Every structure is written in C-alpha cells, then in structure tokens.
Amino acid sequence: MPNRKVVQPITLSVIKTACSNCNLQELCLPLGLSHEEVEKLDELVSTRRRLKRGEHLYRAGEAFSAIYAVRSGFFKTDVLLEDGREQVTGFQMTGELLGLDGISTELHSCNSVALEDSEVCTIPFSHLEGLSREIQTLQHHFHKVMSREIVRDHGVMMLLGTMRAEERLAAFLLNLSQRFTARGYSPAEFYLRMTREEIGSYLGLKLETVSRAFSRFQEEGLIAVQQKHVRILNTPGLKRLMNHHSHG
Amino acid sequence: MPNRKVVQPITLSVIKTACSNCNLQELCLPLGLSHEEVEKLDELVSTRRRLKRGEHLYRAGEAFSAIYAVRSGFFKTDVLLEDGREQVTGFQMTGELLGLDGISTELHSCNSVALEDSEVCTIPFSHLEGLSREIQTLQHHFHKVMSREIVRDHGVMMLLGTMRAEERLAAFLLNLSQRFTARGYSPAEFYLRMTREEIGSYLGLKLETVSRAFSRFQEEGLIAVQQKHVRILNTPGLKRLMNHHSHG
DNA sequence: CGCACACGTTGACTTGGATCAAAGGGGCTC
DNA sequence: GAGCCCCTTTGATCCAAGTCAACGTGTGCG
Secondary structure, eight states: TTTTHHHHHHOHHHHHTTTGGGGTTTTTTTTOOOOHHHHHHHHHOOOOEEETTEEEOOOOBBBBBEEEEEEEEEEEEEEEOOOOOOOEEEEETOOOEEEEEGTSSBBSSSSSSSSSSSSEEEEEEHHHHHHHHHHHHHHHHHHHHHHHHHHHHHHHHHHHHHHHHHHHHHHHHHHHHHHHHHHHHSSSEEEESSOOHHHHHHTTOOHHHHHHHHHHHTTTTEEETTTEEEEEEEEEHHHHHHHHSOOO | TTHHHSSOOOHHHHHHHHHOOOOOTHHHHHHHTTHHHHHHHHHHEEEEEEEETTOEEOOOTTTOEEEEEEEEEEEEEEEEEEEEEEOEEEETTTTTTOOOGGGTBBOOOOOOEEEHHHEEEEEEHHHHHHHHOHHHHHHHHHHHHHHHHHHHHHHHHHHHHHHHHHHHHHHHHHHHHHHHHTTTSSSSSOOOOOOOOOHHHHHHHHHHHHHHHHHHHHTTTTTETTTTTEEESSSHHHHHHHSHHHHH
C-alpha cells in the first residue's frame, strides 16, 4: 500500500478535486450523470481554490474563464454602481455555481466574496462546453442550472417589486431554510453568514428595517433570533405572511 | 433551375421560416454562424406563430418544449403571485428569445403576452440542444444569450433595490432607446407598446408614480411625451439622473 | 484578558411613493 | 362619426420605510 504512492503518484490534491468521490454530486454539476460520465468530469474540474472570509473569488471587470462550484462555505455576489451604491444579487452555498454572469461578455459582471472560509472547484468554461458537446446529460443539466438562475432572479424581482419589508424577510428566511434542508441541515435552525446590511442590500431594505422585522417576528413568536443565530418556530405563520396584504 | 422546384418543392412557408434569409441574424440565434451552419438552423426553426395583441404565447405552468425568437412585434413576460399581485419581468423585442425560464423545470414559470400583433419563430429545445452539440459556435452563442439574461436580471434587481422612482424610469427609457437603436430605429423617438401600469409593474412602481415621473421629465425638458409617444430631448440629463442621489 | 470596533437594536422624526379620488383624452368598435 | 371604455393625468392625504441618533453586545485582536 505505501509503495503504491511511488508507482502511481496520486497527490492529495488530485484525489481531492475528483467529482467522483465528492458527496455533493446530487447538488452540483454531476447530477444525473453515470459513473463513467462523472469520471470524465473529474479531468475537467482541475483545481480547487480556498478562500478566507472576506476574500474575493472574482471581481467585476475581470476576465472570465471558468465557473466555480461551491465545495464548502458561503458566498455573496454583488453589483456596484459608480456612485457607490451596492446591491447584493445572491448568496451561494455548497453545490451552487458561481460565475455564470461572466459568460455573456467574457468579463465578470459582479463581485463574488466568501462570507466564511470556503473552498470552490474551478471549472474551466471552454472545457465544460467541450464536454457538454459529448455528454448530452451534462449539457442538459447545465442548461437547467442556468435556467434555474433566471427563474430565481425573477423571484427576487417579484420580491423587490411587490413585497413589503416583512414579506421580503419571511421569503428570505424560508428560502434559506429550504436550501439548508436540501443539504441535510436543520430546516428550523441555522446561522446567518451575512450581516443585517447584506440581507438588507439583497432585499432592497435598510439594515434598520431588517433588524426591526427580525424583532417583530420574534415578538410574534414566528422565530427566535439572537444575532446571527435563527430558529424558525412557526413556518406556516411565515408563509402566511407572504401571501397576504397587497403592496403598500 | 426552374424544375428544381418540382423535384424539391419549396413552399412559401418553408422559405418564410428560414433563418438564412431572415434579416435579424445579427440580433438573433444565428449570430456568428457560417452560412452552412445557418442552413442547419433552418431545419430546426420549423414553424412560425402569429399572435394578436393581448394573446398569450405561453402561460405559467404549461409544459415547456421550445423557446421562441421574436420575429416581429413586442412582448411582455410576467409572474403572478397567488394573491393576485403581478410583476412584469421583462419586455422583449425583435431578435430576443422567450421561454428560457422553462428549461429548468420543463414547465414555463411565467406568462408571455404579445403587446402588439407579433410573430415568433418556434425553436424546439431538444433540437437546439442537439444542434448545439454539433456546432460549437451555436452552443457558445446560446450560452452567452442565457448569461446575458442573467446579467440583465441583475440590472433590474439593482434598479428595484437601490434606485428611486425617477432614476428607474430614466434607466428604463435609456434601455429602450439603446435597444431600438440596435434595431435601426431612432434612439430618441419611439412609441411605448406598454401601459403606464405595465411600466410601473416592471419598475416596482404604481402607475400614478410613473405618470408623475413622465410629467416631471417633461417639465425639466428631458423628454417630450404624449401618451405612448416619447421623444428623448436630453440623453445626458437622463443619464446624470441615474448616477446621483442615494436611495431615500 | 481587556479593549476596540464592527455589528445590531431601538427610538424619534421625515419623506417618497402609495392610496384614494376625480376629471380629461384617444382610439377602437359598432 | 358617435359613444364608450380604457388609459392617463393631476391633486390631496397617508403610511411604510428611510434617516438620524444613541446606546447595547459580542468577538477577535493585540
């Protein structure tokens, strides 16, 4: 066993970057692929990259060459206007893809920042297109992922365009809950990785409004919240909040 | 040459649906393809469909099987919430694609309505994927189109999340102007195909607010507006409007 | 281990855009 | 070509969320 390393030197990093022994297959690009197909993906997903909290994965304006799959950690993407206004356009967790915005102009159009120490798999885009031409399942799945991003964005537009503050926060919490559930975590209890200001930016609200809405939910027994620790006590109550009152 | 028609009967409808003699090539899917490649596309874009004003191209919940390219006319897409709230998610003009939202779940996730008598080319999606595996240029261009849609949505999120009413309308008018220009129309003078209410829905505003903003722009000499007819008098003025004042 | 600083909460006041209301204007139909 | 209905404009009032301010709190750094 020890001399196997000598004959066929498999470095730790190579083992680590293989899709075929990654437990995120069902959430990530390999979804629906056969074992042989996933092995082809292995060659493509060449490198991992570790990021510390606060570090940028990419910045708006940089050349685009790869998309990234979140292997561990938590990210935000944001867009900046010349006058300094910032809008958080999304939060990404394990298995989700980053960088799709860059395909269009071959320049990244937003910033991607790690909200905690994280790790991503780098997927060189031209290789992905090449393999997509060979593996129909991969091609179709990739198209679905892009389309899902468009649908998600429409949901956010709906939220920003028609919902009041408390509805927005309820929608946000329910969405997080659902995504944590899909990853095997508790649907009811989680730590927020982002600040009130970042939540506000995503929801089109000021941080004070976010904070007040949290407090209100707590008063009403919908959630228990202390700083970044959230526990959902009444999911149906939160859902009900979203489906009533028309926009003020 | 004349008997070629007898041997291989080319009906008018076949001629009509061919990408290879469509003047929208530079705006639409065929962009960047060689003549031979465009001829392959011809087989794929099998049918056209005419829609009268107000008619739905597809509705949320319907099965997805094709995307559509706007051949002529003008569309809106919208999403509805259970409680009746509506959000217009986009306006589409010639050469733009409709239906990308349906790929993700194989169900359309929004409604698409013609705002004037219109015509679309139907592109069966499985055929498009097939041809994308053969023609790299087509594949890449299609990915760019999807990515562009994501970037556009981020722009709308920014608008809805951080801009005040007048900035939103200025951004909207400048965007229309730019898209009309790309189609060979006047950058400064155009007819809106949508109502104040639809503009408001897209911009997250009430129709009265849209109307007041139009009036204000007119008072300030930025535009001349009468009903749906708009003339932009001061483009730099409109641009300046967008880059100042932080969100109230 | 303690101090600093970023983050979060809460209160008082302001305001931009929503709401309610009412009165033109255009264009399509019959 | 008359009438109707939808679209649009404009005014008066209201309210949700923003702003400004001051005070907690937790955490990470030296």
